[in-house]
Amino acid sequence: MDNKAITDxxxxxxxxxxxxxxxxxxxxxxxxxxxxxxRDGGLKENSYKIKSIPNHSINPKLYNTLEGHQSKISQIQWxxxxxxxxxxxxxxxxxxxxxxxxxxxxxxxLDNQWLLTCSLSPSGEMIASGGLDNNLTIxxxxxxxxxxxxxxxxxxxxxxxxxxxxxxxxxxxxLNSHQIITSSGDMKNMMWDLHKGDKVREFIDHTGDILCLxxxxxxxxxxxxxxxxxxxxxxxxxxxxxxxxLFISNYDINTLKVFPQGKSFVSGxxxxxxxxxxxxxxxxxxxxxxxxxxxxxxxEPSFGxxxxxxxxxxxxxxxxxxxxxxxxxxDFSRSGRLIYSCYSDFGCLIWDSLKGEIIGAxxxxxxxxxxxxxxxxxxxxxxxxxxxxIKVWAP
Amino acid sequence: xxxxxxxxxxxxxxxRIQELNIKAKKSLLKERIPTSxxxxxxxxxxxxxIDYLIPVLWKNPQMNNYQKYQxxxxxxxxxxxxxxxxxxx
Numbered sequence: 001m002d003n004k005a006i007t008d009x010x011x012x013x014x015x016x017x018x019x020x021x022x023x024x025x026x027x028x029x030x031x032x033x034x035x036x037x038x039r040d041g042g043l044k045e046n047s048y049k050i051k052s053i054p055n056h057s058i059n060p061k062l063y064n065t066l067e068g069h070q071s072k073i074s075q076i077q078w079x080x081x082x083x084x085x086x087x088x089x090x091x092x093x094x095x096x097x098x099x100x101x102x103x104x105x106x107x108x109x110l111d112n113q114w115l116l117t118c119s120l121s122p123s124g125e126m127i128a129s130g131g132l133d134n135n136l137t138i139x140x141x142x143x144x145x146x147x148x149x150x151x152x153x154x155x156x157x158x159x160x161x162x163x164x165x166x167x168x169x170x171x172x173x174x175l176n177s178h179q180i181i182t183s184s185g186d187m188k189n190m191m192w193d194l195h196k197g198d199k200v201r202e203f204i205d206h207t208g209d210i211l212c213l214x215x216x217x218x219x220x221x222x223x224x225x226x227x228x229x230x231x232x233x234x235x236x237x238x239x240x241x242x243x244x245x246l247f248i249s250n251y252d253i254n255t256l257k258v259f260p261q262g263k264s265f266v267s268g269x270x271x272x273x274x275x276x277x278x279x280x281x282x283x284x285x286x287x288x289x290x291x292x293x294x295x296x297x298x299x300e301p302s303f304g305x306x307x308x309x310x311x312x313x314x315x316x317x318x319x320x321x322x323x324x325x326x327x328x329x330x331d332f333s334r335s336g337r338l339i340y341s342c343y344s345d346f347g348c349l350i351w352d353s354l355k356g357e358i359i360g361a362x363x364x365x366x367x368x369x370x371x372x373x374x375x376x377x378x379x380x381x382x383x384x385x386x387x388x389x390i391k392v393w394a395p
Numbered sequence: 396x397x398x399x400x401x402x403x404x405x406x407x408x409x410x411r412i413q414e415l416n417i418k419a420k421k422s423l424l425k426e427r428i429p430t431s432x433x434x435x436x437x438x439x440x441x442x443x444x445i446d447y448l449i450p451v452l453w454k455n456p457q458m459n460n461y462q463k464y465q466x467x468x469x470x471x472x473x474x475x476x477x478x479x480x481x482x483x484x
Contacts, residue, residue: 006398013405020412027419038427046434050442057451063461083460100460244425245418261440264433278433282425285434335446336437354438379447379459394461395447 035283042285043276047354058338058350058360060381060393064102068095073384074115074131075371079124082375085382087390088118088129096141099380099392108139108156119172119180126159126194128180130169136162136182136192162192164199171213175237176220183210183225191237203235205242214256214265226253226267234279246277255329260336266353272325274341276353288351290325290343293358328370334378342369348383364391 071091078085084105088094092113096106114132121127130136142155167185174180178194189203189210208228215223222243226232232253234244251270258265264278264285274288324344331340332353339351340362348369350360362372365385372383381393447455458466 003398006402010398010402010405013402013409017405017409017412020409020416024412024416024419027416027423031419031423034423034427038429040429041431041434043434043437046431047438050438053449053451058449060448061461063465100464245422259437259440260444261437264437278430278437280428281430281433282422282427283430285430285437333446333448335441335444335449337441337446337452338448354441374448378445379455380461381448392461394459395450395455 038281039283043354044286044356050354052355052357053337053352053359055359060362060395062364062391063394064099064392066095066097066102066390066392067388068104069093069388069390071388072386073371073388073390075118076373076382076384076390077118077120078373078375078380078382079120080122080376081124082377082380084124085373085390085392086118086120086127087384088115089388090115091388094118094127094129094139097390099375099382102392106141106156108141111135111137111158111161116168116170117172117182119174121174121177121180123177126174126177127156128172128174130172130182132168134163134165134167134169134184136160136165136169136172136180138162138180138194160192160194160197162199164190167209170209170211173213173215173223175215175223179220179237181213181215181223183213185209187227189213189223189225189235201237203242205233205245206231208252211252211254212256214258216258216262217260218262224256224258224265226256228252232256232265232267232277244279244282246282248275248277249273254327257330257332260332260334266330266332266339268327268330268341270326272327272343274327274330274339274351286353286356288339288341288356290346290349290358328368329372331372331374331381333374340372340374340381342372342383344368348372362391362393365389 069089069091071089074088076087083099085097085099092110094108095104098105112131112133115129116131119128127139128136138160139156140159165184165186169182169184171183180192183189187206191200193200206227206229210225210227212226221237224234230248230250232246232248233242236243248267249269249271253267253269255268263280266274266276268274272290275284276286278285326344329342337353339353342348348362349358352359362383365387367386369383369385374381379394382390384390445453447453
């Protein structure tokens with residue numbers, strides 16, 4: 001009798017599932033048709049009247065090579081005033097550099113050497129680091145105003161060790177002076193509060209490792225996260241679930257950056273394509289693919305960079321299957337016209353975001369360039385590399 | 396027992412699909428502006444905002460801090476090279 005009842009139940013639930021599936025299918029077709037209606041030309045189609053930026057015109061000058069780390073640089077970040085750079089390396093140290101003079105201002109010895117992310121608070125007083133130990137460690141740094149060298153190089157102390165993630169911490173960003181967001185391989189984002197000294201909440205919706213975060217310039221309550229599940233999700237800290245979901249591609253999304261205006265973003269993924277999405281239209285506006293760009297050049301490529309910049313590659317005419325075209329990092333220039341992008345095997349290339357053309361490159365590193373960051377004032381650009389140096393560029 | 400587990404799994408599956416449908420309905424209700432309109436707003440933003448990293452479009456009228464520091468470093472070097480009249484041999 002019991003068995004019969006359960007079989008009946010299973011049958012009913014199977015029917016319910018198939019109805020729900022049908023409903024889902026029709027809903028998705030409807031969404032797709034709404035999206036098709038909205039798609040009436042992206043950035044390239046609408047910018048044909050605008051003059052292109054000449055190939056040789058973007059040549060930022062190298063002002064400083066910051067040497068001091070002994071291993072790969074994991075992450076870099078400018079401070080709000082654009083005069084200092086925080087860098088975290090897997091040699092077990094974080095360093096704060098004076099971007100203008102190139103001197104070290106502060107050295108922070110890490111509790112855990114395997115750092116993947118470091119982040120500087122808006123006031124510049126607090127620093128967060130996270131990595132393979134699953135913990136977020138918050139350091140308070142001391143006074144940097146003194147001119148005497150060697151006095152307070154190591155003036156920092158551990159304030160908190162936030163435990164909660166069950167896998168590596170991939171990225172961290174301060175939302176404001178006391179709240180910080182982390183993303184992790186345990187498929188969760190978490191928000192931590194420095195005043196409370198504890199976790200505030202979790203953000204659960206991704207179905208794969210979360211690899212990157214991006215915050216908005218003028219909004220303290222929203223942020224975005226990109227994951228191995230191919231989705232980018234927008235979150236509002238005041239709302240329970242994600243506010244907007246965008247499917248990007250079937251590949252890992254390694255990096256995200258919100259457009260300076262705040263209503264769109266670019267993503268960089270393992271398929272080597274940078275995609276420009278708009279949050280208002282809820283769809284893609286443009287794609288930047290290195291392979292199709294190279295195909296456009298049948299004989300001699302005419303980019304505005306020296307060939308030897310691109311890690312001793314002899315030919316740029318084609319991208320062979322041996323080349324790794326993963327995108328590791330992206331950033332916008334101040335107006336959003338330029339997209340700086342780091343590729344595994346092609347160094348740091350500069351795209352015109354409107355026209356979709358490569359218009360330059362930043363070279364000079366001896367190994368993979370894994371991070372690029374534009375200063376908030378829009379003048380300085382820094383690139384970090386596996387060769388353990390950071391280079392500061394400016395016009 | 397096995398049947399009960401199977402039922403439980405199916406129940407979770409149904410709940411997942413239902414949640415997905417609720418999200419899809421919400422997404423359907425969302426107002427979307429045409430991509431041409433959002434593209435134009437982005438293009439205007441790019442063209443209207445100063446960006447000294449594109450020197451062909453925006454020429455910085457002043458020296459930036461990096462250039463100023465280079466000038467300072469060079470003048471300091473020159474001063475150190477010039478022994479002046481106070482050198483004691």
